[in-house]
Amino acid sequence: MNSKKSIALLVALIVMCIPALWAGGAQEAEEAGTDEKVKVDIFQFKVEFKDQFTELANEYMQENPNVDLSIKTVGGGDDYGAALRSRFASGEEPAIFNVGGPQDVADWLQFLAPLNELEVTEKAFDGVLGGVTMDGNVYGLPYNQEGYGLIYNKEMLSQAGIDPAGITSFAKLEGAVKKLDSMKDELGLEAVIAFPAKETWVTGLHLSNAVLSQEFDNVNEAFNADSVEYKYSRGFQKLVDLQNDYSVQPTLSLDYSQQVEQLFAGEKVALIQQGNWAYGSIAGVNSDLAGKIGFIPLSVEGGVGDSIPVGVPMYWGVNKQLEEDVVAEAKKFLNWMYTSETGKRYVLEEFKFIPAYEGYDVSKVSDPLARDILDFSARGKTLPWVFMGYPTGWGQNVLGIDIQKYVADKMSWEELIAHTTEEWESARQ
Amino acid sequence: MAGKMKRHLLFWAFVGPLVFAFFVVVVMPFLWGIYYSFTEWNGIVRSQVEWVGLRNYIDLFDDEQFIYSFWFTARFAVVSVILINGIGFALALMVTQPLRSSNALRTVFFMPNLIGGLILGFVWQFIFIQVFAALAEFLHLEFLNGWLSTPETGFWGLVILMTWQMAGYTMVIYIAALQSIPGELLEAAEIDGSTLWSKTRHIIIPLVAPAFTINMFLMLSNAFKLYDQNLSLTNGGPFNSTQMLAMNIYNTAFQFDKMGYAQAKAVIFFMVVATVSIIQVRMNKRREVEY
Numbered sequence: 103m104n105s106k107k108s109i110a111l112l113v114a115l116i117v118m119c120i121p122a123l124w125a126g127g128a129q130e131a132e133e134a135g136t137d138e139k140v141k142v143d144i145f146q147f148k149v150e151f152k153d154q155f156t157e158l159a160n161e162y163m164q165e166n167p168n169v170d171l172s173i174k175t176v177g178g179g180d181d182y183g184a185a186l187r188s189r190f191a192s193g194e195e196p197a198i199f200n201v202g203g204p205q206d207v208a209d210w211l212q213f214l215a216p217l218n219e220l221e222v223t224e225k226a227f228d229g230v231l232g233g234v235t236m237d238g239n240v241y242g243l244p245y246n247q248e249g250y251g252l253i254y255n256k257e258m259l260s261q262a263g264i265d266p267a268g269i270t271s272f273a274k275l276e277g278a279v280k281k282l283d284s285m286k287d288e289l290g291l292e293a294v295i296a297f298p299a300k301e302t303w304v305t306g307l308h309l310s311n312a313v314l315s316q317e318f319d320n321v322n323e324a325f326n327a328d329s330v331e332y333k334y335s336r337g338f339q340k341l342v343d344l345q346n347d348y349s350v351q352p353t354l355s356l357d358y359s360q361q362v363e364q365l366f367a368g369e370k371v372a373l374i375q376q377g378n379w380a381y382g383s384i385a386g387v388n389s390d391l392a393g394k395i396g397f398i399p400l401s402v403e404g405g406v407g408d409s410i411p412v413g414v415p416m417y418w419g420v421n422k423q424l425e426e427d428v429v430a431e432a433k434k435f436l437n438w439m440y441t442s443e444t445g446k447r448y449v450l451e452e453f454k455f456i457p458a459y460e461g462y463d464v465s466k467v468s469d470p471l472a473r474d475i476l477d478f479s480a481r482g483k484t485l486p487w488v489f490m491g492y493p494t495g496w497g498q499n500v501l502g503i504d505i506q507k508y509v510a511d512k513m514s515w516e517e518l519i520a521h522t523t524e525e526w527e528s529a530r531q
Numbered sequence: 532m533a534g535k536m537k538r539h540l541l542f543w544a545f546v547g548p549l550v551f552a553f554f555v556v557v558v559m560p561f562l563w564g565i566y567y568s569f570t571e572w573n574g575i576v577r578s579q580v581e582w583v584g585l586r587n588y589i590d591l592f593d594d595e596q597f598i599y600s601f602w603f604t605a606r607f608a609v610v611s612v613i614l615i616n617g618i619g620f621a622l623a624l625m626v627t628q629p630l631r632s633s634n635a636l637r638t639v640f641f642m643p644n645l646i647g648g649l650i651l652g653f654v655w656q657f658i659f660i661q662v663f664a665a666l667a668e669f670l671h672l673e674f675l676n677g678w679l680s681t682p683e684t685g686f687w688g689l690v691i692l693m694t695w696q697m698a699g700y701t702m703v704i705y706i707a708a709l710q711s712i713p714g715e716l717l718e719a720a721e722i723d724g725s726t727l728w729s730k731t732r733h734i735i736i737p738l739v740a741p742a743f744t745i746n747m748f749l750m751l752s753n754a755f756k757l758y759d760q761n762l763s764l765t766n767g768g769p770f771n772s773t774q775m776l777a778m779n780i781y782n783t784a785f786q787f788d789k790m791g792y793a794q795a796k797a798v799i800f801f802m803v804v805a806t807v808s809i810i811q812v813r814m815n816k817r818r819e820v821e822y
Binding site: 183184187190191209210212299300351352353354355360494495498499503504506507510512 | 573574575576577578660676677678679680681766768769770771782784785786787788
């Protein structure tokens with residue numbers, strides 16, 4: 103009797119729980135239905151400015167009470183792509199999301215609204231929209247500009263008597279590295295460079311871009327190329343060799359945090375190949391050093407030796423498949439973010455972005471790496487970012503991996519060139 | 532008749548929800564997955580899913596990295612299953628002895644299993660790279676240098692990590708099995724003058740055979756499916772030499788955006804894991820004895 107009773111009780115419990123679960127789901131839907139605000143979902147990748155971005159969104163909602171912005175952030179390059187796909191597959195499509203370049207635009211084209219008529223689009227600098235323009239339509243708005251090169255420790259270079267402005271060719275770069283190497287003990291260095299061969303984005307995307315951006319004029323040219331020629335194969339090899347030979351060993355297990363936070367911020371190395379995004383990490387560990395750093399170019403032998411690659415890491419796109427008012431409000435917000443006074447102040451002072459648009463007072467940019475990038479830009483000494491035009495996965499998972507093999511002596515440079523060329527071609531067939 | 536009806540109703544009231552859930556979250560995705568393995572798709576909803584027939588499966592056999600990852604995973608599975616079960620069993624024997632610290636030891640040995648795989652990977656990465664390098668300098672032992680920067684140290688790093696994590700888990704199952712051995716059997720053996728070794732060999736091991744079956748099954752399928760520890764410890768590096776099958780599939784799907792091809796790999800992966808597991812359970816079952 104007793105056991106029967108308890109079974110009955112259990113069944114009753116389960117039966118009671120099911121409608122409760124159902125009701126939970128239904129309630130949510132109802133709330134959204136009665137809401138008169140236009141809900142704009144933003145799904146973005148930049149983790150480091152999430153808090154400031156949320157503040158900006160709150161200010162916007164105060165000015166525009168009819169709009170409800172909700173921000174979701176998923177970080178990291180690959181993870182964002184996977185998360186975005188599942189977000190769309192789940193039916194909760196965001197109104198604003200990120201695209202990285204021509205491949206993303208081609209993949210997501212059915213969702214992307216043209217943004218040509220916006221004021222902000224007209225204010226974008228020349229060249230920054232190339233990667234997201236297709237048949238005359240602009241499908242993305244740049245977040246900001248970023249640049250990279252060899253970040254150097256100003257005090258160490260001056261101690262070694264090296265003028266960073268004088269490094270305009272590979273020979274001079276090599277000379278400077280050798281000089282630093284001969285003074286390792288006086289400078290307290292473990293090695294001259296920290297080369298993170300483990301991080302395939304540093305080698306396969308950024309380092310290769312310094313070389314391949316001299317072969318492809320812009321990202322679309324790379325995107326449309328059936329093959330890669332490696333015009334400066336020798337210069338590429340020398341750049342890899344130089345960084346690897348004078349690096350803290352073993353480079354194959356050296357990662358970003360070791361490179362930036364432990365070795366460079368700890369003043370155990372004088373040079374690292376990184377971009378202005380590393381400023382926060384360096385300042386967090388060693389605020390004294392953070393004011394005394396700058397960029398020298400990744401000089402390519404036989405090619406350009408005095409310029410640094412500057413480009414747009416990510417773009418905002420608007421989902422055109424949602425209701426008209428959502429699409430309109432999404433565009434309005436993006437336009438406001440980069441053209442209104444409040445928005446501009448946030449972009450420059452809170453986000454600490456290097457703007458990709460006209461109408462900003464860039465003298466307010468304070469961090470030394472960003473200042474250097476602006477300086478290189480002002481002198482016209484920049485190279486484009488073309489790596490978003492590589493075949494999907496090629497930069498990191500083919501070239502980056504082969505560079506690891508090369509560094510480990512498991513592959514010759516000729517084999518690397520042959521294999522990566524073949525993979526590029528087969529991906530483009 | 533009415534009683535039978537009621538029993539039926541009761542049966543489905545209990546089993547129904549579970550069958551429904553199982554069907555929705557396991558069976559349906561599984562069947563959909565098989566369908567996608569014959570297609571080419573970039574993972575974006577409403578974009579074109581192109582039927583390519585068996586091409587994905589044919590391409591698999593030319594995929595050097597996939598084949599390499601396959602053998603790497605198999606090698607890892609064999610070594611780690613043997614080590615985890617060997618050490619787990621030894622630990623269980625140790626803590627079932629009448630020691631005063633046995634309860635404390637059980638807790639300590641089990642503890643690594645309470646830490647999540649990702650965190651464990653990062654902790655061990657720190658140990659292998661930073662602590663080992665410091666030890667190498669201090670003790671002048673060259674082999675402690677450069678861990679995780681060669682395929683061999685990457686392999687053994689993974690094996691050490693997994694053994695450390697899972698040995699305590701298998702230990703718990705072995706303890707339960709050891710404690711269920713009737714005392715009279717051991718006593719009788721002792722009276723017959725058997726040594727500790729012969730007692731272990733002829734009485735304990737045959738009687739805990741069911742525990743071997745379950746542990747080896749768990750560890751074998753676990754080793755094949757390993758992802759998070761692999762990701763955080765080596766992330767496949769150097770040069771994809773420690774990339775295990777699950778990671779190879781994930782990267783194919785989400786870094787190369789080849790969903791259909793990745794799905795074909797996953798189907799093959801499923802068939803291999805299922806076959807290996809069934810063979811292993813059958814073989815182990817035969818060794819089990821009843822008393």
